[in-house]
Amino acid sequence: MFAQIRWRLLLSYLTVFTSILVIFAAGVRLLFARSLTQQLTDRLTALGQGAATNAEFDNGRLKVESDFIVQQLIHKNQGLEWFNLNQKSILKQGNIGLNLPLSLSKSPIQFSNKNFNIQAVVVPIISNDNGKIIGYIRVSQSLEEVDETLTKLDLILGSSIIIALIFSGFSGVILTRQAMQPIEESFQRLKQFTADASHELRSPLMAIKSNAAVALKYPEKMRKSDVEKFQAIVSAANQMTHLTEDLLLLARSEKKCDRRENSVNLTAILSNLLSLYQPEATAKEIDLKSETGEDMYLLGNAGQLTRLFANLIENALHYTLSGGTVEVTANLVRSYLIVSVQDTGAGIAPEHIKLVFERFWRADESRSYWKGGSGLGLAIAKTIAQNHGGSITLTSQVGVGSCFTVRLPSVKISDNSQD
Structure with missing residues (x-):
């Protein structure tokens, strides 16, 4: 039980820590990408403004006398394109050619080419004579280097997150173990107290019952x-005795049993229990049916397994009204024994299904007509199933009935000695 809690705490811690790291990494990447984009925009704007000084308005036409070295532009994956006032292209320089109409947006423009992404800015050409706009320059550059830089950043951030999670996982295991240790010790003391108190209560309860019976x-x-x-x-002494016996059994059954010692015939256990509870079913006019098939074996404690299925059958009989049906089926599915106890009782609401295996829990609507139980039967059944390497699940529908399914590992009788 505590191992599951430790793992859940560790997974919760790692989930929260991963979310924080991912959000932090995303923020760093976003800011870094914006910074790179802004730096590129500033460089392209400066380049365009420098190129604009080499243009003049002559005889009503834009005349460009460029002193820029074209090979340098090609090396930097940049391009210049000159436009007149009619937004007609009159000159292109560099190896970034854009066959796109001019856009006079003040914001940088990004678009995709066949091979790479491109960013462009448009700079107006201002006349030195009258300060009027005489044309435009569109400066563009490939974003290949920016994309490569961001890819490297992604690798660094991703690797850092993975390394941080690995170290956090190791430290989280240690921290959760240390955090759970006092709780585990308190729980063990509580279990020991429950077992001791239940054991000590048996003698005075027996004395009360004996004297009252006399x-x-x-x-x-x-x-x-x-x-x-x-x-x-x-009557009260009997109920108290039943409760103390259940508490003592629960405290003892929570200790792992040695399942290697004995092989148990599950089919025989179920057959004996069905014969035992048949008179009660007949008295309540309940159809108690079974489908167990051939002998099936597993390793475990015969007494505990008998108590497990006795609790489930007794539970089904108590919660099923007269005229209902209780059916017990057992099948071998691959290497597991699947035993189902299905009834046509009142059923359990969906919000209560997770609570039925809690100690002393009862649902008022579905259990109001049975007052004799201690509320520990299903908790004991779950503990025994888990101690035998198995599990127990419940499916239920209000007004239709419930089905408890026990899944236990099987064993071949030829490999082990029978009780």
């Missing part, structure tokens, strides 16, 4: 009201 042997010497009181004492 008094009830001579009812003629007592008043009728006294007889009723002694009967109530016996």
